[in-house]
Amino acid sequence: MIEVESLSLHRAGLPVLADVSLRLPNGGVTAIIGPNGAGKSTLLHCLAGLIAPQSGRVRVEGVDIHRVREAERALLLSLLTQNPGAVPRLSVRDLVGFGRWPHHRGRPGPTDHALVEAALERFDLLPLAGREVEALSGGQRQRVFVAMAFAQATPWMLLDEPLSALDPKFARDIMERLRDVATAGPGVVLVLHDLSVAARYADRCICMKQGKILAAGAWQSTVTSDLLTRLYDTPMRLAEVDGQPVVLSA
Template structure:
């Protein structure tokens, strides 16, 4: 479980998170939603230990994330931000394999190769495994990065807008893969995802955290947060949820 206690954060000397307190469940898929400038990415960076809070603290299973050594933290959580590293000659398999570095420290074994193979299969990258990452489309590169985070095999995975470069087919497939990862009976994980697509949040998230102006608006199980009144107030425009062919969709009111 992630426990966030009276968290306040500044970036470039400007406050971006204000006195935030909430708990994120240890398992399942949690969606962070809210308008631009809500503080979603800043919260994710703070959870990853990449931004130090001005006040408050973040605990992972009772341990202060910002007090962990980087090597220990890399075994506990995986983070994928919006800005991805540019690579040239690496193949898809090699790129995904970087997720195993915290485990083998340069000496990969059978377990590491199996983890890479599983990530390639889960995210539909098997046929691209030997292709240079530089030759991929933006969406294929995005899936490679997500597969790398999966291969890291951490109990917590943090993803900032992982659907941004994906067409509808692959966005759906990635969300289904993230749900499978979160609910894997052999090794369930907590997956926290920043989403701008409210339909994806309504369809796939187990839990939702709604933010606005760096403050918490609502948090809880999806059906408690994804409601007409909450979403309309969150985005300052009329929105309504409706069920279409068994799936929740968000429509203009």
């Protein structure tokens, strides 16, 4: 479980996060949504322990995430940042293998190799395993980074806008795989801008505006057209097309 208590953060005198509290049960897909500047990425980075809040605390599986070293933190959660960079000549297998670093600290064993192969297989990366990450398309590359986060085998996977710059086919592919992952194993928390994707794949949502949580809970029971309209300050409507939920901007 992730427990956030009264998290506050100010930058240049302005609140980026204002007294944020929430509880996320294990498993499932949680989408953090909200307009630009709402504090979504900042909240995600606070959950990951990369940004220390001025007050409040974050506990992941009972551990205060800002009071432990990187090594211990990396066993509790993985984080995929926006536009992660690759290293020249780094192969897909090597990059996914980096996901095992928190477990082997640079000296991988047979279990680590086996789990890397399993992650490659799970994300259909075996045919690309020997190729350089830099030579892949944006969608393939994003799949590799998600596989790396998966190989980390943590109770939580945090992803900051994993679908940015991806076309609908690749975006759908990534979300289908994350949905599969979340059904069987770790909880997935991700920042999303595409509300139709969020509506289709998220079990829960955290709706943020001006550093505060406007609403949070199960997607079905929490998100309404009225809430989205208030959240984005523009008329929005939840609808259904061919049995799939979509969000329309009027």
